[in-house]
Amino acid sequence: MQDPHTPRDGFVERLEWQISSELRRRHRTGPATWLPASPVKAAAVIAFLVIVSMAAGGAAVAAAVQAQNDARRDALTSGYEQRLELARRRLVAAQTHMQVLDREVKLGLLPPDRLSEPQLNVTEAEQSVKVLELQLQEVRLSAREPLSEISAPLVSGRDFVLERLQIERLAPELALVVERVRLKDGQARVRVGVAPAIEVAEIEARISELESAISGLQRKLDIRRQFVAGQITAAQADLRVLESAAEHRLRALEPKIAVARTKVAAEESRFNVGLTTRVEVAAARLRLSELESELAKAQLDLALIRKKINEPS
Amino acid sequence: MSGSLPDEDVIRTYRDTIRPLYAYVSRRVGGDHGLAEDLVQETWMRALDTWPSRGVPRDPAAWLMRVARNTLVSHFRRLPPQPIDPASIDLEAERFTPDTPDAAAIVGWGLARMRRSHAELLEAFYFEEKSVREIAAARRLSERAVEGRLRRARNKLKKVLNRLPGSRLTAHAPGGSEGTPHAGPTHTS
16 A cells, blocks of 8 residues: 555656746746844834833833834735745746646646646646635734634625635636546446546545535535624634534535445455455555544534534633 | 745755654654645645745755644644543653644643743653653753753643643652653664
8 A cells, every 4th residue: 555655756757847937937036035124123122112112101112112113014925925925926926837738738748637737737726816816915914814604703894705716616626627527437438347436436525525525615604694794693603614614524425435436346345256366455444434433523523613602601 | 035946955845854853743742644745745835835935945854844843842732621531641651652632732832831941841751752861961961951951841741731621630849759851762673
């Protein structure tokens, strides 16, 4: 059985390609210049202001506090600007890789379905950039880390939590479209006998997981809107999000268990005709047991959360 | 400031270190391929930001793993808390390893909120599957000292995890007879 901590070959190749592209870009344009915040300089300024304020009185103390807030905002902003820069570079690398493959598909060197995963990578990278842009805006307004809890307050009248949730739907929605195309293709392959039925079962399980994830995000959006409208308290909102996550885990597990049962049956049939070993059968049974155990835990989690929701406040 | 960084040095370093680096990150995220790939990629982007001005470090693997560790901590600090089932996180169990994405996420969430010295000890034990003997040899401590530190670190982790909904993890008193942490746990590969 392959070591689960071995990287996928596609990932290793893709990252090497991205690193090479980035190195070539630097040779052409020079390194991106930005000035990182200097914590030593900021500390020296704050120390000086504190000494002055002790001599001069209250107004200087207020100025020192303001300087400290500004220094904190600057440090946070700088950190998020760096992460945004990284995300933008990842997006450019993903888009360039996509363009290269697109050319090869147009030349007939690759089948069109090879574009699905790169397209998904581009969408995920775009999503990361948009989320980081929002986080940076929130940091600039609030001078603190962005809050992601459903019960987080608005920032200067703006609902960053809602905006981020709306962006987070993009990638799973595209992934769902891709999987539905794969399902049609898989069903056709099974019909003509060039693929086993389990291939379709796995795609169906993935579709079910994505539908559940999208539905979970929509539920979060609804809970957020209820909280902002004052219809539920912060504690109720947080618990309902946990409840939604637990329900999503349950829904995601059920098709996986169905696939695992099919695999166990397939391995047992193959063992009976001498096409596989006891080890493979045992591995399939173990995987099924693990999933069934996860299901039981997810059911317990959900019961615990619902108990807390129903407790009188 | 050094001149331009030879590409072949960087690519060679990448090829030499990608598998150990990936394994380091993957163990800490319970084998979640997508997440491990994102974090490894982020680590390498930071290397490309730093190495052109400072050159490839003398021990690039150690540098990358240090940065990967910081990236992991930042990731887990940003995660919202998830409910846990105490039976799935039995830190005292001989066979416990956080080798699923969910268990790794909970343990990682907790470790990101602990002092680094405690967190690194628990990482060596749970993620690197090092025995008490190996940890003692690496840190030049007695096995008894390592067992004591592990017990204290576990208790601190339980206190942190007890903030999560659904948790009922109990801390053991130091020096109690809980079945002393095994001198050589059965971490089998």
